[in-house]
Amino acid sequence: MTLAKAITTGLDKILESNDRAILMGEDIGRLGGVYRITDGLIDKYGAHRVIDSPLGEAGIVGGAVGMALRGISPLVEIQFDGFVFPAFSQITTQLAKMHARSEGRLTVPVVIRIPYGGGIGSIEHHSESPEALFVHTAGLRVITPSNAHDAYWMIQQAAACQDPVIYLEPKRRYWLKGEVDTETPALDAFKAQVVRPGDDATIVAYGPLVPIALAAAEAAREDGRSVEVIDLRSLSPIDFDTITESVQKTGRLIVTHEAPTFGGIGGEIAARITERAFLSLEAPVLRVGGFHMPYPISKVESQYLPDIDKLLEALDRSFAY
Amino acid sequence: MSRAANEATDQGLVQILTPEGQRLPNQMYDAYLGDVDDDMLRGFYRDMALTRRFDQEATALQRQGQLCLWVPLRGQEAAQIGSGRATRPSDYIFPTYREHGVALTRNVSFSEMLRLFRGISGGGWDPRENNFHMYTMVLAAQMPHASGYGMAINLDQHGWDEAKRAAEGDAVVAYFGDGSSTEGETHEAMVFANSFNAPVVFFCQNNQWAISVPFDVQSKVDLVHRAAGYGMPGIQVDGNDVLAVLAATRWALEHARSGKGPVLIEAMTYRLGAHTTADDPTKYRMSEDELAWAPKDPLIRLETYLRENKIVDEAFFAQLATDGDEMAAKVRKDAMAFPVPPLAKSFEQVYAEAHPLIQEELAWHLEYEAGFADESGVGEK
Numbered sequence: 001m002t003l004a005k006a007i008t009t010g011l012d013k014i015l016e017s018n019d020r021a022i023l024m025g026e027d028i029g030r031l032g033g034v035y036r037i038t039d040g041l042i043d044k045y046g047a048h049r050v051i052d053s054p055l056g057e058a059g060i061v062g063g064a065v066g067m068a069l070r071g072i073s074p075l076v077e078i079q080f081d082g083f084v085f086p087a088f089s090q091i092t093t094q095l096a097k098m099h100a101r102s103e104g105r106l107t108v109p110v111v112i113r114i115p116y117g118g119g120i121g122s123i124e125h126h127s128e129s130p131e132a133l134f135v136h137t138a139g140l141r142v143i144t145p146s147n148a149h150d151a152y153w154m155i156q157q158a159a160a161c162q163d164p165v166i167y168l169e170p171k172r173r174y175w176l177k178g179e180v181d182t183e184t185p186a187l188d189a190f191k192a193q194v195v196r197p198g199d200d201a202t203i204v205a206y207g208p209l210v211p212i213a214l215a216a217a218e219a220a221r222e223d224g225r226s227v228e229v230i231d232l233r234s235l236s237p238i239d240f241d242t243i244t245e246s247v248q249k250t251g252r253l254i255v256t257h258e259a260p261t262f263g264g265i266g267g268e269i270a271a272r273i274t275e276r277a278f279l280s281l282e283a284p285v286l287r288v289g290g291f292h293m294p295y296p297i298s299k300v301e302s303q304y305l306p307d308i309d310k311l312l313e314a315l316d317r318s319f320a321y
Numbered sequence: 322m323s324r325a326a327n328e329a330t331d332q333g334l335v336q337i338l339t340p341e342g343q344r345l346p347n348q349m350y351d352a353y354l355g356d357v358d359d360d361m362l363r364g365f366y367r368d369m370a371l372t373r374r375f376d377q378e379a380t381a382l383q384r385q386g387q388l389c390l391w392v393p394l395r396g397q398e399a400a401q402i403g404s405g406r407a408t409r410p411s412d413y414i415f416p417t418y419r420e421h422g423v424a425l426t427r428n429v430s431f432s433e434m435l436r437l438f439r440g441i442s443g444g445g446w447d448p449r450e451n452n453f454h455m456y457t458m459v460l461a462a463q464m465p466h467a468s469g470y471g472m473a474i475n476l477d478q479h480g481w482d483e484a485k486r487a488a489e490g491d492a493v494v495a496y497f498g499d500g501s502s503t504e505g506e507t508h509e510a511m512v513f514a515n516s517f518n519a520p521v522v523f524f525c526q527n528n529q530w531a532i533s534v535p536f537d538v539q540s541k542v543d544l545v546h547r548a549a550g551y552g553m554p555g556i557q558v559d560g561n562d563v564l565a566v567l568a569a570t571r572w573a574l575e576h577a578r579s580g581k582g583p584v585l586i587e588a589m590t591y592r593l594g595a596h597t598t599a600d601d602p603t604k605y606r607m608s609e610d611e612l613a614w615a616p617k618d619p620l621i622r623l624e625t626y627l628r629e630n631k632i633v634d635e636a637f638f639a640q641l642a643t644d645g646d647e648m649a650a651k652v653r654k655d656a657m658a659f660p661v662p663p664l665a666k667s668f669e670q671v672y673a674e675a676h677p678l679i680q681e682e683l684a685w686h687l688e689y690e691a692g693f694a695d696e697s698g699v700g701e702k
Contacts, residue, residue, distance in 0.1 A: 022476065048479055051472075054516050059509030062465025063472060069454070070413070070473035086505075093459045094466070101443035101455055104670040138671050162673035190677075237678050 004174035006148035007037050007113075009182075010155035011075065015045050018073060021159060024051040024060060025077030025113075034079055035115060035174055057087035061112065065095055068108040075159060081116040082125025082295075088133070095164045096139030111158045115171035116144075117208045117258050119305055121298045128295050129259035134166045135236040135268075142235040143189050144168035146210035148178035150233065153186030161189070168235075170208035192239035194246065198228035201252035201315055204243055204269060206232035209256050209306055216311035225315065235265055243269065244276045251282035252318045256306045261289035283321035286314045334557050334589065337564040340617045342625025350568035357564065359632045365406065365563045366623050366633070367641055369398035372422040373620065374645035375431045378652055379421075379438070383598040387656060388438040392419045396561070396593030399619030400526045402426060403566025404588070407574055408494060410452065413470055415463040415495045418456040419526075423496065427453040431648065432655035441659050461504030464523075467495030468510040471519025471583070478580075487579040492520040494574075500531025502547075503539050511551045511583070520577035522570065523585045526560060528592040533605035548585035560588030561619040591617070665690075 032039030405426030548555025
């Protein structure tokens with residue numbers, strides 16, 4: 001099934017198994033969401049559990065916080081990455097801090113689903129990757145699937161988690177098909193996964209760039225380079241153990257994300273891996289990310305986004321050391 | 322809006338007890354004061370006087386360097402006691418950071434309330450114990466929480482009829498001020514609550530000043546007029562009149578609880594003191610303004626009424642003063658005795674579930690601090 005359908009199926013499973021779970025967001029009821037992720041769920045569970053909200057992101061997230069304080073498990077949808085900011089105060093000053101402020105007494109297990117990333121030829125504010133802002137905020141967990149199987153399981157793991165979880169959906173991969181094993185329990189949502197083993201270099205990617213990292217690894221094989229690819233899956237916490245183990249084997253690391261390189265997650269991974277595996281590194285950790293600019297106009301976004309060639313160029317630089 | 326709702330809106334300023342301490346009859350709201358006997362009246366005065374005494378002690382503690390900050394409420398006691406006493410224990414309250422009087426009505430201990438301001442807790446009390454939420458410092462951030470909580474009540478009471486809701490249902494009170502009425506989250510919260518008929522009473526204490534900015538900068542019209550724009554009843558009440566506030570809030574809670582949707586109350590009051598202990602009102606407002614409000618003090622008018630109707634005697638006031646001093650002494654003693662939790666404790670409270678980064682940083686922190694163990698040991702000898 002497609003990654004989109006896998007999320008829908010996961011949400012259905014959540015609503016079915018937990019009658020205290022609800023969905024809320026703009027256009028998620030009758031329309032099924034602008035990406036149809038919640039398609040059909042209002043008919044199955046009713047408008048009181050699949051709630052078409054008024055148009056207000058702070059109201060959606062703040063409302064979800066209030067619901068959670070009464071024991072409801074809300075999963076809310078923000079329509080697009082660039083529209084999360086009206087809710088930013090609620091997410092960072094309220095949702096993220098409630099457990100700590102209450103000295104651990106209150107939990108607010110809210111899940112915020114956000115389609116994110118570019119490559120869809122859209123207009124401004126529809127292609128952004130704001131993950132670093134949430135990763136920087138203690139109290140939040142941030143995860144992102146790259147394939148249908150993970151999408152199905154990780155949304156359910158997010159719903160089961162007692163902490164607030166930002167669930168980032170790689171929107172340009174919504175139609176990516178993959179096998180979903182609904183029987184086998186998934187890997188821990190907060191662990192990374194080696195999706196292609198290799199010996200000479202490691203590429204860490206997540207969400208929309210995992211298929212690109214895999215394609216780059218395949219292209220590098222033709223040059224005689226064996227590249228390991230890690231799907232990070234969880235951006236907060238980050239599974240540094242899996243990356244460290246890989247780098248101790250390969251000696252080279254490239255981190256890639258669509259978000260701007262400056263101040264991004266790649267920098268944090270580079271610093272931590274340098275501390276943990278300094279003596280194993282054959283070259284500095286390199287980053288392949290977006291430029292320090294607002295997400296560009298769509299006609300030139302291909303020059304902005306990390307792609308196979310940029311990853312191969314980074315591999316060349318790494319091996320040249 | 323129902324006819325009753327329109328009546329609520331059309332009343333003008335609801336006042337039961339004049340600043341001179343005269344009780345006025347009120348066709349609509351007297352029905353909500355039927356149970357108010359002499360004991361209750363004495364109780365309201367006692368609540369207000371103890372709250373003021375607590376406020377005075379906390380202000381002194383801050384001045385003596387024992388609190389990081391204090392947020393005085395002097396002048397707003399009637400708005401808080403009257404509204405707080407209208408709630409049921411099962412109702413949930415979202416305060417701002419100045420609702421010390423409401424806290425008293427919810428049985429939150431005054432001592433516990435100082436933990437936040439003493440700098441030893443980010444919250445202070447257990448919100449679940451008395452359904453009194455933690456203070457919210459980010460202006461109006463609690464407003465959408467209240468609407469969401471009200472929507473959750475509707476989910477829990479899905480299928481209940483009006484009578485069952487009125488008898489057994491819960492409601493929410495969201496406190497805010499004239500300053501935070503401007504925040505976008507106040508607007509969104511009111512839209513959400515109205516669209517989903519959430520049982521929320523939005524209780525505004527219009528104390529005329531948002532730190533240094535007067536009310537007419539926040540709004541060209543009284544806030545009560547905004548209620549109609551959202552489709553809910555609005556009540557403007559004399560916020561320094563504990564009986565009017567009690568009656569209006571009881572009406573509003575009954576309306577909300579029974580499933581008819583939210584209500585906005587604008588309680589007209591005045592912050593007699595500073596915004597916080599870090600504030601200096603002499604820089605922005607004329608003392609004439611304060612002098613004009615001083616005679617409208619909520620305690621004075623109830624005292625006049627109680628004395629003129631022989632509901633209290635001198636012994637009542639003497640006892641109250643003694644009780645107040647004892648309470649203040651206990652609060653002071655408790656505040657000074659609060660243990661300071663180690664920073665290590667804070668690591669445990671960031672996430673509800675295990676988190677590798679937290680564990681890693683905690684381990685580092687403990688090891689680092691342990692390196693000073695010998696030095697502190699020497700110092701103790």
